Amino acid sequence: MNRSRVTRLLQGAASMLVLAAGWQALSYVFPHYLFPPVQDIIVRTVEVLITPALLWDVILTALRIFGGLLGAFIFGAVLAMLMGQSRTAENFVSPVLTFFQGIPALSWVVFAIIWFKGIEFRVLFIMVMTTLPAFTFQILDAFRSMSKDLFEMTMSFRPSRWTLFRVLIVPTIVPGILTAWKVNLGNAARVVVVAELVGATGGVGYELLRQQQLFDMAGAMAWTLQLVIFVLVVQQAINAVEAWALRYRAVSERAL
Amino acid sequence: MNKADAVIRFNDVSKTFRRRDGRGDFVAVDHLSFAIAEGEIVAVLGKTGCGKSTMFNIVAGLTEASSGEVSVLGHHPFRDFDFFRGKIGIVFQNDRLMPWRSALDNVLLGLQILNIEPKQAEETARRWLERLGLSGHVDDYPHALSGGMRQRVSIARAFAVDPEILLCDEPFSALDEMTARDLRAEFVRLVRQSHKTAVFITHQINEAMEIGDRLMLFHRPARIAYEAQLKNLSGEAGRKNVQDEIMRQLIAEPAASETAA
Numbered sequence: 001m002n003r004s005r006v007t008r009l010l011q012g013a014a015s016m017l018v019l020a021a022g023w024q025a026l027s028y029v030f031p032h033y034l035f036p037p038v039q040d041i042i043v044r045t046v047e048v049l050i051t052p053a054l055l056w057d058v059i060l061t062a063l064r065i066f067g068g069l070l071g072a073f074i075f076g077a078v079l080a081m082l083m084g085q086s087r088t089a090e091n092f093v094s095p096v097l098t099f100f101q102g103i104p105a106l107s108w109v110v111f112a113i114i115w116f117k118g119i120e121f122r123v124l125f126i127m128v129m130t131t132l133p134a135f136t137f138q139i140l141d142a143f144r145s146m147s148k149d150l151f152e153m154t155m156s157f158r159p160s161r162w163t164l165f166r167v168l169i170v171p172t173i174v175p176g177i178l179t180a181w182k183v184n185l186g187n188a189a190r191v192v193v194v195a196e197l198v199g200a201t202g203g204v205g206y207e208l209l210r211q212q213q214l215f216d217m218a219g220a221m222a223w224t225l226q227l228v229i230f231v232l233v234v235q236q237a238i239n240a241v242e243a244w245a246l247r248y249r250a251v252s253e254r255a256l
Numbered sequence: 257m258n259k260a261d262a263v264i265r266f267n268d269v270s271k272t273f274r275r276r277d278g279r280g281d282f283v284a285v286d287h288l289s290f291a292i293a294e295g296e297i298v299a300v301l302g303k304t305g306c307g308k309s310t311m312f313n314i315v316a317g318l319t320e321a322s323s324g325e326v327s328v329l330g331h332h333p334f335r336d337f338d339f340f341r342g343k344i345g346i347v348f349q350n351d352r353l354m355p356w357r358s359a360l361d362n363v364l365l366g367l368q369i370l371n372i373e374p375k376q377a378e379e380t381a382r383r384w385l386e387r388l389g390l391s392g393h394v395d396d397y398p399h400a401l402s403g404g405m406r407q408r409v410s411i412a413r414a415f416a417v418d419p420e421i422l423l424c425d426e427p428f429s430a431l432d433e434m435t436a437r438d439l440r441a442e443f444v445r446l447v448r449q450s451h452k453t454a455v456f457i458t459h460q461i462n463e464a465m466e467i468g469d470r471l472m473l474f475h476r477p478a479r480i481a482y483e484a485q486l487k488n489l490s491g492e493a494g495r496k497n498v499q500d501e502i503m504r505q506l507i508a509e510p511a512a513s514e515t516a517a
Contacts, residue, residue: 149348149350149352150352150354152318152348152352153346153348153352154365155318156316156317156318156344156346157341157342157365157366157369157370157417158337158338158340158341158342158369159369163368163369167354167365167368167369168354171354171356246356248355248356248357248397248398248399249355249399250397250399250400
């Protein structure tokens with residue numbers, strides 16, 4: 001592990017310690033039902049991870065996040081390719097997606113509860129509708145950023161449409177796709193909690209609702225940390241994939 | 257030359273670009289006619305903006321002529337898309353290497369598009385990289401290569417598909433004179449050895465005289481102002497006459513102003 005990476009990790013850890021120290025200080029001042037001690041939160045967090053029934057709630061939320069993101073990614077990629085190839089398609093689809101983007105996540109939750117019976121389909125619907133516009137526009141932007149020079153060079157060899165897609169379009173849009181996943185992951189984690197809070201049994205959002213009803217701040221923090229840890233882990237995984245996929249990129253020695 | 261035998265034939269070709277700012281259409285190629293025979297190396301010379309690259313793009317099938325007849329190997333280069341697979345190799349002004357592919361994989365691109373058997377394709381690609389002095393850099397990404405090396409890779413990529421026609425659009429203009437000189441010599445050697453038909457765009461008189469069997473000087477908008485056979489020039493005197501005539505034509509060219517239709 002190189003020095004700059006170690007430095008970054010140490011600085012990140014230090015800032016987390018400062019945050020924890022601040023919280024601990026507050027726990028000495030305020031009642032524990034408002035600011036539980038850090039050690040209590042840690043114990044409850046670990047308890048979730050080692051208790052199969054509770055861990056299943058974390059896994060369920062994770063699966064819902066992945067399912068929603070995957071659905072939005074697939075639909076978004078198809079729409080983006082259509083819009084990229086056809087001005088007419090873009091003129092029809094873009095205003096609809098922009099309209100969808102303006103609808104708050106909570107509204108989609110209400111629509112889903114009214115329209116659909118099944119809990120999992122409701123959550124999937126909410127996840128897809130809230131992240132579809134961002135995926136579509138980000139992939140479309142990546143497609144549009146394709147170099148005209150590289151396009152002409154590739155076309156000079158007269159490839160079939162599939163070959164053109166494989167050798168040029170996919171490598172061009174991969175960086176945009178990875179960025180879209182990273183951006184939408186955080187969004188999806190927030191949305192899924194709202195969806196589970198209101199319309200599901202099981203999952204992190206549902207457990208948060210239970211902690212609120214029990215007035216259990218340590219429990220609420222513990223379940224929140226599950227989601228935070230999950231997002232951090234997945235983002236690191238995406239970063240690792242990105243580092244491998246984009247290993248061809250030059251990096252200046254002056255880069256931060 | 258009998259135009260019917262020409263490998264590349266332009267007959268009264270014009271190309272007009274529509275401008276969005278209401279200044280009228282822009283004529284890039286103006287009733288251009290010429291023919292290039294099989295195995296001929298033709299250097300196309302002219303000032304920047306005279307339409308050389310537009311003519312080049314029409315031959316390459318990257319843009320379509322607005323009017324006139326264009327024929328390359330007896331086919332329309334823009335409309336007969338699939339016919340030209342593997343038949344035209346292009347070296348552009350900038351290397352246009354795919355940054356996510358290594359030098360070897362960039363050379364392999366055309367061979368993969370032609371569905372050449374992978375082992376044979378790799379052998380061909382490696383052979384071309386070796387011929388161009390890059391056998392030690394096959395796994396390097398373009399960012400790790402110098403400008404001259406990248407242009408060598410792009411030359412290898414064009415030759416690897418064994419095209420019938422080579423099109424080169426100022427391929428050495430972005431390089432320093434020493435590197436350009438070495439690559440130019442290498443390029444001429446490769447083209448002559450393989451007896452390919454080549455069209456070489458340049459704005460340098462010396463480069464045109466060094467490379468071409470024939471030279472066409474374009475005035476803006478692309479039309480032939482002067483043509484010369486370079487193969488049988490009588491020594492230095494002959495070369496000087498041609499150079500002087502080129503200079504005279506360049507000086508006599510009307511002042512640069514956009515031609516509006």
